[in-house]
Amino acid sequence: MSILDKFASKNSHEIWSASCEVAKCNNLEILDSLAIDIMTIENATKGINLGGGLCPNSYHLEFALKKLCYVEQRAGCLCALYPEYMFFNPIDEEKNCSITITEIVQIDGKWIDYYRxxxxxxxxxxxxxxxxxxxxxxxxxxx
Ligand SMILES: [Zn+2]
Known part of the structure; x- marks a missing residue:
């Protein structure tokens, strides 16, 4: 199922899954092709209860739509969106070749405090x- 089909599926799990794919995607060709259909995605997902636990799944959809608007407007580098979404794991972003981790600071040598x-x-x-x-x-x- 394509990302667009997932958004149009009316199925809360598929919509959540498509939203996460968009959130983590750094391929501008894919993002551009979806940005053309922002209105379609908005209309298809409107009013559907996405459920979710402590973090509502609508959080992911809202971010996905925000990201597609950003791409459509050519508003700048995708990294500017990192502060807007709390599930950007720097380790994954480095694997995607989006960023380079230059420093990892730990607390008591056990837990990660922050990355640069x-x-x-x-x-x-x-x-x-x-x-x-x-x-x-x-x-x-x-x-
Ligand atoms: Zn950047």
């Missing part, structure tokens, strides 16, 4: 705090 990263495209620097609550999340701030 650099965007591979625009070279912006970020400090990324890793926090554990009911789930692990990351707080990105431009350094």
């Amino acid at each position: 990263c650099k965007c591979n495209k625009c070279h912006a620097s970020y400090k990324v705090e890793e926090r554990d609550g009911h789930f692990t999340f990351w707080s990105w701030t431009k350094a």
Whole structure:
């Protein structure tokens, strides 16, 4: 099923899955092709209860739509969106070749306190705090 088909499926799990794919996607060709259909995606997903636990699944859909608007408007480097979504794991972003981790600072040599990263495209620097609550999340701030 394509990402667009998932958004149009009216199925809360598929919509959640498509939203996460968009959130993590750094392929501008794919993002551009979806940005054309923002209105379709908005209409198809409107009013559907996406459910979710401590973090509502609508959080992922809202971010996916925000990202597609950003891409459509050519508003700048995708890294500027890192502070807008709390599930950007720097380790994954490095694997995607989006960023380079330049430093990992630990607490008591056990837990990760924060990362320092650099965007591979625009070279912006970020400090990324890793926090554990009911789930692990990351707080990105431009350094
Ligand atoms: Zn960047």
